[in-house]
Amino acid sequence: MKTPRIPIALVQAVMNSLRSHLQRARDHLGNDFAEPAIIYQQRGMAAGTAWLERNEIRLNPVLLLENQQAFIDEVVPHELAHLLVWKTYGRVAPHGKEWKWMMETVLGVPARRTHQFETASVRPKSVPYRCRCQQHMLTIRRHNRVLRGESQYRCVHCGDILLPDNPTD
Incomplete structure (x- = not known):
């Protein structure tokens, strides 16, 4: 699927939000955190991901366009x-107490995981x-593996090999 074009005004709104929250963290924690890169290439149903070692945030352009504010x-x-917690505490639970504190106390945003x-527009077929x-x-990927004879999948409940469901009309 082709990555949709993000209007410049929306890119600027994302950057304004990022910079505003980043400044809030700098002020609160007394640390001059570097500004992360924003990449609009997240796919699937995830809205975004934080790439800790790269100091990078990947955002889903489809979900951004559909849910802007x-x-x-x-x-x-x-x-x-996530990036601020990584820089402050190192590797901890992704949505643990440090992340929750960072969200609520430092950034002033409700901590929802x-x-x-x-997600209908980004849900895999x-x-x-x-x-x-x-x-x-x-998923289509697994289905294609079955068709090519590369994989078989079993039900975790009954143990049967999964077969294509051909409903009778």
């Missing part, structure tokens, strides 16, 4: 908090498969 208010500080955005006890939805 909520994305700027929630996702940008969420990912920034996951976004509430509609899936193919129905069946075992003896239920229907399963395999």
